[in-house]
Amino acid sequence: MDTDSTKYEDAVKRLEEIVRLMENGQLDLDQITDHLREAKTLVALCKEKLGKTNEDINKLLDQ
Known part of the structure; x- marks a missing residue:
């Protein structure tokens, strides 16, 4: 499995x-x-991926 292109949902399913x-x-x-x-x-x-998403959300909320 190519983890660089793996989506979060696909990883959870696997x-x-x-x-x-x-x-x-x-x-x-x-x-x-x-x-x-x-x-x-x-x-x-x-x-x-969850950590990056959390960071992105926090950045957006801080703007």
Whole structure:
């Protein structure tokens, strides 16, 4: 997944999918590790996008 062009909503959907797969026991040990790495990257992406959006909103409200 190209995180530079990933939209917030797409990242959240993918995180939800990963959680569902893990909860349903549909992954083997190697897949769990790979999906956890991907999830960690997606969580960081979401935090970054939310932080930037928050900054932008605060700037607009301060004007």
